[in-house]
Amino acid sequence: MISLGSSSLMLMGEQLDPAQAPIPVNLPQAKEIIDLLSVLENKTKGNLTPDEQTVLRDMLYALRMKYVTLASPK
Numbered sequence: 001m002i003s004l005g006s007s008s009l010m011l012m013g014e015q016l017d018p019a020q021a022p023i024p025v026n027l028p029q030a031k032e033i034i035d036l037l038s039v040l041e042n043k044t045k046g047n048l049t050p051d052e053q054t055v056l057r058d059m060l061y062a063l064r065m066k067y068v069t070l071a072s073p074k
Contacts, residue, residue: 001040005059008033012066027071034063 006016010023011030041056048056 004033004037008063012070
């Protein structure tokens, strides 16, 4: 789940490792990953530890807010 979240961030322009070349922004692909994480959240309800649930919930919130900010018309 963490790697999917990181991938989504990179597709929204975040450069997680300054030593690597930046990845071009691809909002549709970032949204697909966010949607996939949302499906995982729904399918794993009751099967995750409280800490895992918190990480997934907080990660999804942060990704959704960043996506909305970037996708909103300026």
